[in-house]
Amino acid sequence: MAKQEKLTILVVDDSVMMRNVISQMIEKSGHNAIVAENHIQTMKYLRTQRVDLILMDVEMPVVDGFVLTQMIRKKIDHWIPIIFLSSNDSDDYLTKGIDSGGDDYLTKPVKEVILNAKVRAMTRIARMQSELDDLNQQLAILTNIDPLTQVMNRRGLENFMTKSWQINYRQKSEISLLMLDIDFFKPYNDNYGHVQGDKCLQEFAQLLMKSINRASDAVVRFGGEEFIIILPFTPISGARFKAQEIIALLKSTAIKHDFSSVASFVTASIGITSTSLHAKDHLELIKQADSALYLAKEKGRNQSILYQAEKH
Numbered sequence: 104m105a106k107q108e109k110l111t112i113l114v115v116d117d118s119v120m121m122r123n124v125i126s127q128m129i130e131k132s133g134h135n136a137i138v139a140e141n142h143i144q145t146m147k148y149l150r151t152q153r154v155d156l157i158l159m160d161v162e163m164p165v166v167d168g169f170v171l172t173q174m175i176r177k178k179i180d181h182w183i184p185i186i187f188l189s190s191n192d193s194d195d196y197l198t199k200g201i202d203s204g205g206d207d208y209l210t211k212p213v214k215e216v217i218l219n220a221k222v223r224a225m226t227r228i229a230r231m232q233s234e235l236d237d238l239n240q241q242l243a244i245l246t247n248i249d250p251l252t253q254v255m256n257r258r259g260l261e262n263f264m265t266k267s268w269q270i271n272y273r274q275k276s277e278i279s280l281l282m283l284d285i286d287f288f289k290p291y292n293d294n295y296g297h298v299q300g301d302k303c304l305q306e307f308a309q310l311l312m313k314s315i316n317r318a319s320d321a322v323v324r325f326g327g328e329e330f331i332i333i334l335p336f337t338p339i340s341g342a343r344f345k346a347q348e349i350i351a352l353l354k355s356t357a358i359k360h361d362f363s364s365v366a367s368f369v370t371a372s373i374g375i376t377s378t379s380l381h382a383k384d385h386l387e388l389i390k391q392a393d394s395a396l397y398l399a400k401e402k403g404r405n406q407s408i409l410y411q412a413e414k415h
């Protein structure tokens with residue numbers, strides 16, 4: 104027989120005799136059985152420990168197996184296979200069980216060989232389910248990435264900032280944020296064409312990736328030719344240094360741009376801010392960087408400007 108993994112199976116039944124009989128069958132087949140006699144114990148187990156499968160009695164006082172299953176489906180956010188056990192074998196009952204969120208149905212008295220077969224089948228499904236969950240997680244990562252430049256997209260920024268903001272709040276540290284815009288990108292695109300324009304965006308994004316050096320830093324394509332760099336645990340002086348580094352890096356990389364009025368190569372304007380300037384949330388932080396970026400453009404591009412709170 105193939106080596107099987109040891110599962111934790113929760114037996115929910117109001118009858119102590121039934122709990123014992125079923126648990127023994129489970130232990131005999133090499134799995135671990137835990138028992139609950141009502142909905143309260145069941146929910147407590149599900150919240151505090153790993154359960155791979157539930158064998159659920161239907162006829163129970165107070166909260167029956169169907170209602171309890173609905174509760175589980177509503178309150179437990181991961182899927183656990185549930186097999187009903189009932190002495191009632193009518194089609195109507197079976198339908199009701201599946202409708203309430205159960206996965207299979209067994210009639211009492213339960214034959215050991217049938218129970219084992221069902222457990223094996225359900226384990227297979229549960230394993231596929233967990234593989235699917237992994238896949239979904241990978242997909243979630245993919246949906247946070249801009250396909251053209253391979254840096255984070257706006258949605259990734261939203262997730263990243265929400266998390267960083269919480270960490271920052273707890274640790275009372277500083278987050279700096281740079282908003283960058285490629286200067287004269289429209290004439291670049293119009294004259295060199297979209298394919299070359301896309302290449303320029305990719306090179307620019309790569310250059311930004313090269314400029315960050317900690318795992319906690321992030322580069323985001325905010326939209327079009329606008330990018331954001333997030334530097335957690337970094338004072339604004341560090342952000343300013345980073346901006347100067349990027350401007351120098353653009354100069355030494357020298358991506359040819361004959362249609363720019365400030366240089367013969369691709370340059371960027373950069374707005375800088377940090378949480379030390381009292382943004383109340385990450386949206387305001389982005390807004391601050393954006394208004395500093397606007398000033399950098401106004402003042403002639405190819406430079407960085409620190410955000411300054413407006414004076415009234």
Ligand SMILES: [Mg+2]
Pocket residue numbers: 116117118160161162163
């Ligand atoms: Mg019962």
